[in-house]
Amino acid sequence: MNNTAIDNKNEQKITLKVYRENRGQDSGSHHDTFEVPYKKWTTVLDALLFVKSYMDPSVAIRYSCRMASCGSCGMKINGVPKLACYTKISELETSTIECEPLPNFPIIRDLVTDFSRFFNHHKSMQPYIQTNDSTEVDTNKGTFSFYQSPEDVDKYLQFSYCIKCGLCYSACPTVGTDLNFPGPQALAQQYRYFADTRDESKKRLDIVDDRHGIWRCHFAGSCSKVCPKGVDPALGIQLLRSYMLGISKNDKIPAKKIEINDDDNNNNSSKI
Amino acid sequence: MKEIERPTRNNLEGIGGWLNPSRYGWERISYWFQRLTGVFLLVYFIGHVYETSTIVNGQNAWESFLELTQTLWGHLFLIMVIGASTFHSANGIRLIFTHAGIGLGTPGRPDYPYNPASLNYRQKSGIWIALILAAAAMFYGFNVLFGV
């Protein structure tokens, strides 16, 4: 039995049309086409790696986990932002697959784009839990954990599944015309921390209340349409805006602190 | 290595991004249409103010301007205005609610295949209803203007 994929005569083939450009050289851009064998389960990333292994090693791509977890393989596939590792060739149902760099991200080379601005927007949201309670960080005063009910967790859990892949940022029509707009990813993260009962920051709404801020969202919904993790950033943005408009009232009850007593004589004395 | 600056540096989709609503489902079509009809209504509104202001030049000026709407193209333009304003108002009311976080569902625990709560059938139906109302209003307008 012939087991090598390349020699198999009955193998189905797909045409990959790959965008090529190198920022370091002023040689413009073009597309290269490759005929790649595939199976029902071959992903676009598998096909690109096949190209790199056997046809043209210079094609630049970025990837790591191959399982929709790291968020590094985002690219425009047949015109729509998708994760290459999460998109099967068979489900695209086209005979040619066009791979291009993510729009709204500066191109570095071929399919690799620059995420600096995207990450800066994320950072500007102060994406970490802020608490006024100094005992939480004071190791001399014992160890604490915060109590959250399953309902408390559900308020922000789905937004915390964001892998920062940038697909939503790439699909957003507002980002496409306004670089100062934080974008769906960052705004949804603002909601993620705003809704967290452990967070006590009073500045969260002010951060997004800007001429280029949350008000520029027109709910085109494309972010939620392309998100590969079910984060639904459009939902987070509208819920956050609901607080800003005063429709929803912020009646967040701060998470209760539980002292974890690691004293050996007293080891079941966790108290609320 | 020195990077070469080009106008395409940021690789932005730009206006072209929102002019092509075909890739992201109904919500993107609604966004595109709301804008298109909004801009169209703005143009109409300016024209309308100009039209009504012709009265200061006397009845003749007013009537000769009104003649414009009695032509074939004038009729077609008015039918477009009827359709655009119907869609824009109906969908606009839907958007007022969504922008306030109403009717979008609540966050939960996402599971494959990850259907986003905010792109639910209530919202899609709202868009379809706005489109159907606009078509019905245009049909009615057509009958009034061209009917015998």
Ligand code: HEM
């Ligand atoms: C019943 C009357 C109207 C309602 C309920 C309404 C509501 C809305 C809403 C909710 C939006 C979307 C805002 C957003 O996407 O964030 C919008 C957009 C727009 N409207 Fe109206 N509107 C009305 C009448 C008008 C009129 C008469 C004009 C023109 C003179 C107009 C011009 C526009 C424009 C240009 C936009 C596009 C802006 C955008 O994309 O956000 N609207 N309208």
Ligand code: SF4
């Ligand atoms: S919200 Fe979704 S699409 Fe946007 S960066 Fe996070 S995981 Fe990617």
Ligand code: FES
């Ligand atoms: S390679 Fe990690 S998300 Fe695709």
